[in-house]
Amino acid sequence: MFDYQRKILQTEPPGYLKALEDFGAIALMQKLARTTAKECDFQQLFSLTALLIKHFAANLNCDWLTAYLYAVQMGRAEELSGILAMSNAVPLPADSPAFFLEAQPSRYRFGEVLRWIPLEDEETGLNDWGIVIGRFYGYAPERCRWMWCYLLLLDPDSPSARWCVVDTAWENDLERYDDE
Structure with a gap:
């Protein structure tokens, strides 16, 4: 697995790593690295992370955004975060067409x-x-x-x-x- 902190700190300005950690990009990169195993190098992983973040932002459901904003305004962001962590995606087998x-x-x-x-x-x-x-x-x-x-x-x-x-x-x- 990649040593993200060392690689990022060598090439980016101070504070960049903290921003990536605060916005969950490091956690996403770590998860992607575990998922892709040794199929991609650090730069490919970094590009994949950026691409996914752009995709998530472009496809954000406005109804969810309103609910999240309300939770933050009411001081309940941590509760919402816990609920989101418990939610499971619908399991789809890898061979979905054959499955159906x-x-x-x-x-x-x-x-x-x-x-x-x-x-x-x-x-x-x-x-x-x-x-x-x-x-x-x-x-x-x-x-x-x-x-x-x-x-x-x-x-x-x-x-x-x-x-x-x-x-x-x-x-x-x-x-x-x-x-x-």
Whole structure:
């Protein structure tokens, strides 16, 4: 691994290293060095770090920026930093196209009438039901895996239809509905 402090201090003015540390550039370079192993030299690593910082800045989500600014103004930047450190990116396998092509086929077809499976302690008969109008293969964080998610147009007689027209549900939470 590169000795960043020695290399940077030799070529840059005093205070430069501190600025890089304060803005997280050194931590980013160290992480990139671990990731790329011995595939690039120091100058390539430095260029890659600069390129990524420019990319992050250009693609900053303005909604996030507003939330971060509010947290800083309220004196809660450290709490926000802790929450961000706990958040995980959606895990995508390295062979993503093959991963999606090998996904199990969806269980339900468009136009089928489905209902939410009643919870064990909930036999009130107040479960929603509707017609499948869409589906997508998405990541279910509560199950830590990828699975089918369905878009259901709720039946007008469904309990939630008064305030909700369309809802989503994971495949394992649904079953075919036979109107008795």
